[in-house]
Amino acid sequence: MHDTRLLPSVLLAGCGKMGTAMLEGWLSQGLRPSVILDRHDQTLPHPHRHIRQTEELPADFIPDVIVMAVKPQTSDSLLHQLTRHFAGVPVLSLMAGRTLESLSQHSFAHTGHPPAIIRAMPNTPCALGVGMTGLYAGPHVTEQQKHDCEKLAGAVGKTIWVEQESQMDIVTAVSGSGPAYVFLLAELLEKAGIDQGLPPHTARELARQTIYGAGCLLSHSTLDAAELRTRVTSPGGTTAAALNVFMAPDAWPDTVTKAIQAAVSRSEKLAS
Ligand SMILES: NC(=O)C1=CN([C@@H]2O[C@H](COP(=O)(O)OP(=O)(O)OC[C@H]3O[C@@H](n4cnc5c(N)ncnc54)[C@H](O)[C@@H]3O)[C@@H](O)[C@H]2O)C=CC1
Ligand SMILES: O=C(O)[C@@H]1CCC=N1
Incomplete structure (x- = not known):
């Protein structure tokens, strides 16, 4: 019997910047015994296991969800191997731009099962539990599979479902990539402060805390951003x-x- 207080188990394929951000959040919440597949070394708490290649998949392991968090350009052969190995297990794809159609070509074609694929577009603040994830479910996904994927994404921040797959490109542009735009603003504010004559550590503190504080105000306020701006x-x-x-x-x-x-x-x- 599963412990329902724990998050669904995952086979996390790719534990780089985004995979690590999600995993940190999941581990802090409690995750059913999971396997992390990545070429690079990973230190994981018991009972989770790290493997470097699919040949090392433990014989006794079947995940609730396969999470694909490798680069979209390099995922095809891995997806092919994993969906052959775990026929019927839903795939949660975090990969930017990879459509259900292109993912399906590399998944269940050989197994006879229709592809159960959910696309998710998270962002790196997931590492602190304050992420934003857009989700889109393909046609062959059960309510339980949707629930499991939403539980995983919801454990590391807010979630929102979109109704059309094409909207995932916009989610990617706005919230998936979005933290980078805010970090650029932090860099530019800091530089401008230094250029105007502040010591570097002062400019850095002012820029970072201002963006953090403004983000907290946005998060806690029901007012439009335009009204918050006007009040300054x-x-x-x-x-x-x-x-x-x-x-x-x-x-x-x-x-x-x-x-x-x-x-x-x-x-x-x-x-x-
Ligand atoms: N970085 C971000 O902010 C976001 C990334 N994503 C998506 O997440 C995915 C991963 O992006 P990042 O984490 O930034 O990339 P990354 O390059 O940091 O991570 C990819 C990881 O996959 C591993 N890997 C790749 N192929 C492998 C294989 N065949 N076997 C074992 N390990 C393998 C690499 O060792 C690496 O650690 C991409 O598809 C991207 O579109 C989605 C939302 C935000
Ligand atoms: O830059 C990228 O392609 C990925 C997707 C969203 C954030 N990083």
């Missing part, structure tokens, strides 16, 4: 002076639109 902006004051630069039509509004379009378009290309 005194008429004729310092914020207005900076926002006049940021909000010029060819500045942030245009740049953010173009950047998100570029990410969506890259996600679409990764499908082929």
Whole structure:
């Protein structure tokens, strides 16, 4: 009998930046005995096991969910081997851009089972339990399989289901890649503070804590982001002076639109 207080067991294929972020959160919550497959060494608490290649899969192990967290460009042969080995086990694919159609080609074709694939697009704040994961379920997924995948994603942050697969490209561009945009803002704020004459450690502390504090305010407030912005902006004051630069039509509004379009378009290309 499974311990229902624990998260579903996983075969986590790929434990790099994203796989590690999810795994850290899962381990801190309690995970049924799982296997992590990665070429690189991993230190795991008992009873979880690390293997370097599929040939080392323990004979007594059947996961509740196969989690694919390798690069989308290099996943095909691994997916092929794993879905042959674990026929009928659902696949939770974290891979940007890989569509159900392209994943299906490399999965259950040989087993006679229809592919049970759920796509998920998490982000690295999952490591601290404050991630955001968009989810999309394919047609052959049972309610129990959806529930297991949502439990895994929900253990490391918020989850949201999208109704059309094409929307996963937009989720990827907005929240999957999103932390990188915020880290870039932190870098640029820190640099600007130094350029204006602050000591580096002071500029770093100001930039980081400001982004953290603004993120907490957004998370706890029911107000629109625009209203929170307005509450910082005194008429004729310092914020207005900076926002006049940021909000010029060819500045942030245009740049953010173009950047998100570029990410969506890259996600679409990764499908082929
Ligand atoms: N990094 C991020 O913020 C996010 C990444 N993703 C998705 O997660 C996936 C992984 O991305 P990252 O973690 O950034 O990449 P990564 O390169 O850090 O991790 C991939 C891991 O897979 C392992 N690996 C690859 N092929 C293997 C094989 N055949 N056998 C054993 N181990 C193998 C590598 O050793 C590496 O540790 C990608 O598909 C990406 O689209 C999704 C959301 C966010
Ligand atoms: O850059 C990438 O392709 C992955 C997907 C979202 C975040 N990292």
